[in-house]
Amino acid sequence: xxxxxxxxxxxxxxxxxxxxxxxxxxxxxxxxxxxxxxxxxxxxxxxxxxxxxxxxxxxxxxxxxxxxxxxxxxxxxxxxxxxxxxxxxxxxxxxxxxxxxxxxxxxxxxxxxxxxxxxxxxxxxxxxxxxxxxxxxxxxxxxxxxxxxxxxxxxxxxxxxxxxxxxxxxxxxxxxxxxxxxxxxxxxxxxxxxxxxxxxxxxxxxxxxxxxxxxxxxxxxxxxxxxxxxxxxxxxxxxxxxxxxxxxxxxxxxxxxxxxxxxxxxxxxxxxxxxxxxxxxxxxxxxxxxxxxxxxxxxxxxxxxxxxxxxxxxxxxxxxxxxxxxxxxxxxxxxxxxxxxxxxxxxxxxxxxxxxxxxxxx
Amino acid sequence: xxxxxxxxxxxxxxxxxxxxxxxxxxxxxxxxxxxxxxxxxxxxxxxxxxxxxxxxxxxxxxxxxxxxxxxxxxxxxxxxxxxxxxxxxxxxxxxxxxxxxxxxxxxxxxxxxxxxxxxxxxxxxxxxxxxxxxxxxxxxxxxxxxxxxxxxxxxxxxxxxxxxxxxxxxxxxxxxxxxxxxxxxxxxxxxxxxxxxxxxxxxxxxxxxxxxxxxxxxxxxxxxxxxxxxxxxxxxxxxxxxxxxxxxxxxxxxxxxxxxxxxxxxxxxxxxxxxxxxxxxxxxxxxxxxxxxxx
Numbered sequence: 001x002x003x004x005x006x007x008x009x010x011x012x013x014x015x016x017x018x019x020x021x022x023x024x025x026x027x028x029x030x031x032x033x034x035x036x037x038x039x040x041x042x043x044x045x046x047x048x049x050x051x052x053x054x055x056x057x058x059x060x061x062x063x064x065x066x067x068x069x070x071x072x073x074x075x076x077x078x079x080x081x082x083x084x085x086x087x088x089x090x091x092x093x094x095x096x097x098x099x100x101x102x103x104x105x106x107x108x109x110x111x112x113x114x115x116x117x118x119x120x121x122x123x124x125x126x127x128x129x130x131x132x133x134x135x136x137x138x139x140x141x142x143x144x145x146x147x148x149x150x151x152x153x154x155x156x157x158x159x160x161x162x163x164x165x166x167x168x169x170x171x172x173x174x175x176x177x178x179x180x181x182x183x184x185x186x187x188x189x190x191x192x193x194x195x196x197x198x199x200x201x202x203x204x205x206x207x208x209x210x211x212x213x214x215x216x217x218x219x220x221x222x223x224x225x226x227x228x229x230x231x232x233x234x235x236x237x238x239x240x241x242x243x244x245x246x247x248x249x250x251x252x253x254x255x256x257x258x259x260x261x262x263x264x265x266x267x268x269x270x271x272x273x274x275x276x277x278x279x280x281x282x283x284x285x286x287x288x289x290x291x292x293x294x295x296x297x298x299x300x301x302x303x304x305x306x307x308x309x310x311x312x313x314x315x316x317x318x319x320x321x322x323x324x325x326x327x328x329x330x331x332x333x334x335x336x337x338x339x340x341x342x343x344x345x346x347x348x349x350x351x352x353x354x355x356x357x358x359x360x361x362x
Numbered sequence: 363x364x365x366x367x368x369x370x371x372x373x374x375x376x377x378x379x380x381x382x383x384x385x386x387x388x389x390x391x392x393x394x395x396x397x398x399x400x401x402x403x404x405x406x407x408x409x410x411x412x413x414x415x416x417x418x419x420x421x422x423x424x425x426x427x428x429x430x431x432x433x434x435x436x437x438x439x440x441x442x443x444x445x446x447x448x449x450x451x452x453x454x455x456x457x458x459x460x461x462x463x464x465x466x467x468x469x470x471x472x473x474x475x476x477x478x479x480x481x482x483x484x485x486x487x488x489x490x491x492x493x494x495x496x497x498x499x500x501x502x503x504x505x506x507x508x509x510x511x512x513x514x515x516x517x518x519x520x521x522x523x524x525x526x527x528x529x530x531x532x533x534x535x536x537x538x539x540x541x542x543x544x545x546x547x548x549x550x551x552x553x554x555x556x557x558x559x560x561x562x563x564x565x566x567x568x569x570x571x572x573x574x575x576x577x578x579x580x581x582x583x584x585x586x587x588x589x590x591x592x593x594x595x596x597x598x599x600x601x602x603x604x605x606x607x608x609x610x611x612x613x614x615x616x617x618x619x620x621x622x623x624x625x626x627x628x629x630x631x632x633x634x635x636x637x638x639x640x641x642x643x644x645x646x647x648x649x650x651x652x653x654x655x656x657x
Contacts, residue, residue, distance in 0.1 A: 039491045050507060174639040175632045176584045178591070182610065186624055287494065295498035299588050303610075313499060314592060317506055329503050336496045 110323035131308030138231035146239020154247035169237030390644025396637030404449030458517035459582035471532025489526035569649035
């Protein structure tokens with residue numbers, strides 16, 4: 001009797017099993033954390049390498065421009081560049097690299113070329129929340145919707161609904177998201193004039209007071225509506241189809257059959273037995289999806305003129321505003337890496353098998 | 363019957379059998395026909411449809427007519443001709459990227475699975491890290507520093523970004539195939555490593571490799587059109603991305619009449635993507651060795 005309820009009591013291990021499990025679980029999370037930090041470090045190093053050491057690197061270009069356009073001496077131009085990039089040029093490259101790392105940990109991302117002297121960190125602080133908001137909201141909607149539709153499709157396999165949703169899902173997920181954005185904009189805004197697109201540009205109406213008021217929430221939703229619709233339309237198909245196949249596999253598992261045999265109500269089997277297990281593969285996809293949506297935001301935000309970091313990146317690239325460009329690139333990448341880590345963490349909480357086997361190896 | 367005629371006959375038989383396998387999946391077959399259509403359109407089409415470079419200020423945004431089946435653009439040029447001439451770069455870059463990244467992936471992925479140990483962990487570690495870095499921003503930033511003016515450079519950079527996904531997939535596939543009964547049997551019969559790799563494992567992975575190749579093509583199309591659209595890759599020639607970019611900045615959001623000008627490249631790119639994705643369904647049947655011998 002005791003062996004059934006308390007396996008650790010009879011196994012005679014030096015460590016009680018719950019403690020051991022917790023250690024392995026924290027190990028999995030720890031491992032992922034270390035990986036995330038190393039990835040961030042690699043990205044930072046690569047970025048430094050590109051802006052400082054490439055043959056035609058922006059720092060040298062900037063110094064040359066200052067010298068030829070404004071007749072500055074090399075030292076003056078170098079001092080100017082040092083101030084804008086927050087790198088002291090007179091020091092050896094390795095020390096510059098260490099400085100660069102040090103500055104980043106203080107949140108000092110350099111200063112903009114174009115809007116002269118504005119710290120990049122304050123620009124990022126202004127634009128980043130909008131991308132996080134629109135991408136986060138889209139992921140939430142798309143993930144939930146995809147999961148629900150996928151389950152329905154699995155339960156009503158081979159029905160008309162299943163076929164229609166499968167076709168729509170596979171078509172939408174194979175068309176590039178910026179094309180979907182353009183088609184939405186051209187038809188809804190220009191051809192049929194259903195939406196006031198000029199007013200929907202930007203991330204909020206100028207002059208509106210930020211705060212937890214209905215007016216403000218309505219306004220930011222109004223402005224985010226088009227990007228969010230695009231993200232959801234182009235990602236929901238993938239979630240739906242994964243969820244469908246995952247649910248079908250789960251439905252054949254023994255524990256589902258046992259649950260049925262025990263006479264549990266269908267609704268409980270659907271949520272606690274099938275749903276919970278079938279959604280696990282979706283979490284591994286979450287990581288890739290975050291990267292893809294954030295990467296795509298560069299295009300989508302440019303198309304809808306939504307003031308997020310994606311548009312900021314494109315603008316800085318077009319204006320060759322290198323300090324802004326490298327900072328935004330770092331921010332986007334770090335955000336995605338952290339989101340990945342979060343997905344891993346969630347996955348380890350949800351799937352008990354990961355805790356014991358260290359899982360995720362495929 | 364001469365030997366030459368016999369080999370020709372054999373090849374024809376092979377082609378016929380492949381087509382029959384293709385046709386087993388209707389959607390896949392449509393994709394396959396679509397791909398043939400696109401290849402003909404972009405490589406044979408230009409010699410049939412002349413491209414008018416000069417502008418006709420009297421013909422701006424004309425609706426479709428017998429002379430201009432898709433109407434004209436903001437300079438009075440024929441849109442259909444631009445579509446026919448604009449696919450070449452897109453298709454070539456896609457094929458090159460698919461081939462380069464699949465080669466890298468198959469080599470590294472299978473080596474990783476076969477050698478195991480340190481090499482395996484190292485490769486997997488790199489792919490893990492590479493996968494968490496969002497592709498498109500990397501590409502956009504790289505495009506500023508690297509001159510991506512020819513198709514080879516572009517294809518190479520795009521392959522650098524897409525190999526990790528494929529490598530992991532190939533590795534997983536080899537790992538699972540290594541443990542199949544027929545591979546164990548071949549090993550027990552001492553048929554040699556080369557026989558095991560080329561006659562037992564690779565044929566069973568062909569469908570997988572072909573499908574991966576197609577998917578890396580679709581992501582190459584996504585990225586290259588986006589780069590051209592944003593003006594980060596200076597392609598001077600006609601190109602669906604250039605059309606998209608011009609249509610977008612010159613009219614789509616202002617003039618109702620410009621609908622065909624923007625929709626033409628949008629449809630071409632989207633259809634080409636769909637064609638490729640649909641074709642993967644047939645590839646599964648074609649490369650499946652079990653089906654191959656039974657038909």
